[in-house]
Amino acid sequence: MSSTAQERSDRLSTLPFQTSSSSDESAIGGFWASIRELLAHRELLDLLIRRELKARYKDSSLGFLWSLIKPLTLLLIYYVAIGQFLGAARGIPDFAIFVFAGLTIWGLYSEIVSAGTMSIVSNAGLIKKVYLPREIFPLAATGSALFNFAVQMSVLILATIVLGQFPVSWNLLYVPVAIAIVLIYGIAFAILLSALNVYLRDIQYLVEVAMLLLFWASPIVYAWSYVVNAVDVPSWLPNVFLLNPISNAVLAFQKGMWQAGSETRLIDGVSILPQPWPADLDLRLAIVAVVGLVLLIICQRVFQKLQGNFAQEI
Amino acid sequence: MSSLFNLPEIKNPPVVIRASDVSKRFVIRKDKSLKERIVNFGRSRRHKEDFWALRDIKLEIKAGSSIGLVGANGSGKSTLLKVIGGIIQPNDGVVERRGRLAALLELGAGFHPDLTGRENVFLNGSILGLTQKQTAEYFDSIVEFSEIGDFIDTQVKFYSSGMYVRLAFAIAVHVDPDILLVDEVLSVGDEPFQDKCMAKIREFQAEGRTIVFVSHSAAQVEDLCNRVIVLSHGQIIFDGATDEGIVALRESFGK
Numbered sequence: 001m002s003s004t005a006q007e008r009s010d011r012l013s014t015l016p017f018q019t020s021s022s023s024d025e026s027a028i029g030g031f032w033a034s035i036r037e038l039l040a041h042r043e044l045l046d047l048l049i050r051r052e053l054k055a056r057y058k059d060s061s062l063g064f065l066w067s068l069i070k071p072l073t074l075l076l077i078y079y080v081a082i083g084q085f086l087g088a089a090r091g092i093p094d095f096a097i098f099v100f101a102g103l104t105i106w107g108l109y110s111e112i113v114s115a116g117t118m119s120i121v122s123n124a125g126l127i128k129k130v131y132l133p134r135e136i137f138p139l140a141a142t143g144s145a146l147f148n149f150a151v152q153m154s155v156l157i158l159a160t161i162v163l164g165q166f167p168v169s170w171n172l173l174y175v176p177v178a179i180a181i182v183l184i185y186g187i188a189f190a191i192l193l194s195a196l197n198v199y200l201r202d203i204q205y206l207v208e209v210a211m212l213l214l215f216w217a218s219p220i221v222y223a224w225s226y227v228v229n230a231v232d233v234p235s236w237l238p239n240v241f242l243l244n245p246i247s248n249a250v251l252a253f254q255k256g257m258w259q260a261g262s263e264t265r266l267i268d269g270v271s272i273l274p275q276p277w278p279a280d281l282d283l284r285l286a287i288v289a290v291v292g293l294v295l296l297i298i299c300q301r302v303f304q305k306l307q308g309n310f311a312q313e314i
Numbered sequence: 315m316s317s318l319f320n321l322p323e324i325k326n327p328p329v330v331i332r333a334s335d336v337s338k339r340f341v342i343r344k345d346k347s348l349k350e351r352i353v354n355f356g357r358s359r360r361h362k363e364d365f366w367a368l369r370d371i372k373l374e375i376k377a378g379s380s381i382g383l384v385g386a387n388g389s390g391k392s393t394l395l396k397v398i399g400g401i402i403q404p405n406d407g408v409v410e411r412r413g414r415l416a417a418l419l420e421l422g423a424g425f426h427p428d429l430t431g432r433e434n435v436f437l438n439g440s441i442l443g444l445t446q447k448q449t450a451e452y453f454d455s456i457v458e459f460s461e462i463g464d465f466i467d468t469q470v471k472f473y474s475s476g477m478y479v480r481l482a483f484a485i486a487v488h489v490d491p492d493i494l495l496v497d498e499v500l501s502v503g504d505e506p507f508q509d510k511c512m513a514k515i516r517e518f519q520a521e522g523r524t525i526v527f528v529s530h531s532a533a534q535v536e537d538l539c540n541r542v543i544v545l546s547h548g549q550i551i552f553d554g555a556t557d558e559g560i561v562a563l564r565e566s567f568g569k
Binding site: 004005006007008009012013015016017018019020021022023024043044047048051054055058059125126127128129130131132308309311312 | 322324325326327328330331332337340377378396397398399400401402403404405406407408409410411412413415417419420423424426428429433436437440441442445446469492520521522523
């Protein structure tokens with residue numbers, strides 16, 4: 001037995017020291033060190049995502065169907081109330097596809113941000129007792145949001161095929177770009193807000209309100225043409241509108257998935273012109289993506305700075 | 315002396331944990347809501363209180379030793395353990411370590427009540443640093459150690475508290491750490507299971523693993539440790555042999 005002990009001791013004496021904890025934050029490692037640590041824990045990330053998905057509908061008989069029922073109900077509400085009663089469908093061809101495309105990409109963003117914000121506080125038990133790279137919790141929330149998005153996305157694609165509106169064009173390339181932008185901003189805010197929420201629980205309520213506001217500030221249930229053509233709107237307003245990165249992502253996603261938006265269609269004898277997509281959408285998307293990446297790095301740094309005190313503040 | 319504690323003889327044991335001048339300050343805020351913070355803005359000093367949980371801790375722990383970390387309530391034992399484990403960052407100083415570390419600060423910390431025992435074994439194993447493959451390898455042995463039997467495929471929310479901690483402990487002892495941090499978790503389960511845990515800890519000691527215990531039980535510390543560190547108000551007031559350490563601990567209660 002003592003030989004096992006001696007072997008262990010000899011092996012340990014050859015290992016270099018690593019920092020367990022330090023008052024000097026730079027000793028913990030920078031952005032890339034954090035990424036490396038996360039990569040080393042990717043198996044755990046995978047398990048946490050599964051845990052979240054499995055546990056969510058564990059004892060319900062409809063299970064995963066629930067993650068579809070909510071967006072489909074929203075679609076129904078907007079289709080009937082805004083499309084038919086308020087008459088938006090008369091100006092927007094294939095209104096159902098239009099709304100569902102917007103709801104799908106928006107759902108991804110809002111779920112990442114709201115579930116991400118809660119992720120550190122709701123895993124308090126683990127954070128107090130075990131050392132793990134803490135970014136793993138907002139990322140697990142992102143993973144489960146992505147799963148729900150994938151389910152909705154397949155319904156959307158299926159619907160476009162059934163209705164004969166599957167967009168076969170180069171515009172389809174906007175779809176992955178839109179998803180990437182939503183992921184960048186979603187993760188950046190999820191990381192930042194999850195850390196702030198530990199210190200100030202008001203954040204989670206603020207996020208709820210902000211998401212509601214942002215939903216109506218993005219062209220999801222109304223088309224971009226309505227913003228551009230609205231009477232009495234000062235000409236600078238659409239530009240302010242486009243400062244919101246998520247609006248750009250939503251527009252790109254619609255341009256990709258909603259074929260009718262790029263064609264001239266006839267509704268009740270009235271011809272509807274194609275959407276006045278922002279002329280420099282490609283450039284805007286590139287800028288939005290670069291700004292988002294910088295934001296992501298900043299948010300991760302802030303998170304890193306705040307996470308040292310998580311265990312005692314939760 | 316070593317034979318008494320079942321600790322193996324090790325030639326030139328290397329230092330595995332090194333703490334240099336570690337201090338940890340907690341700020342106790344008395345106003346938590348936004349209204350209170352705004353109202354008290356500028357005068358906030360009065361509504362804050364500094365509390366040193368650890369003060370200038372210097373510590374070296376050598377491989378293969380078993381350390382008892384004792385002290386009165388609030389003396390900083392658990393904080394020190396968390397700083398060593400990297401769960402809390404100190405305000406001053408550095409803690410370095412080498413080798414694989416496992417912290418048993420709370421059994422079943424990562425258990426999800428809605429998942430089955432089997433799913434939780436894999437999740438908790440991963441949290442403690444095992445790969446999926448390793449967990450699958452140890453799985454039968456974990457279930458056997460925990461004596462859970464057929465309940466392994468039941469959701470853990472239906473477990474009795476004894477079953478819960480038994481399963482958690484069984485996972486933890488299969489992690490194969492070089493350094494094990496233990497915080498008051500050894501008094502779990504019924505007596506036969508406690509004996510089993512103790513036997514496992516002794517096996518760990520014989521294999522030359524370094525163990526740091528936090529305990530309130532002087533008998534347990536006497537039984538398991540070859541070195542005792544007594545903390546009082548965040549400072550080390552005694553560091554040495556077990557029997558003298560127990561005496562120093564008793565004295566510190568008076569202060």
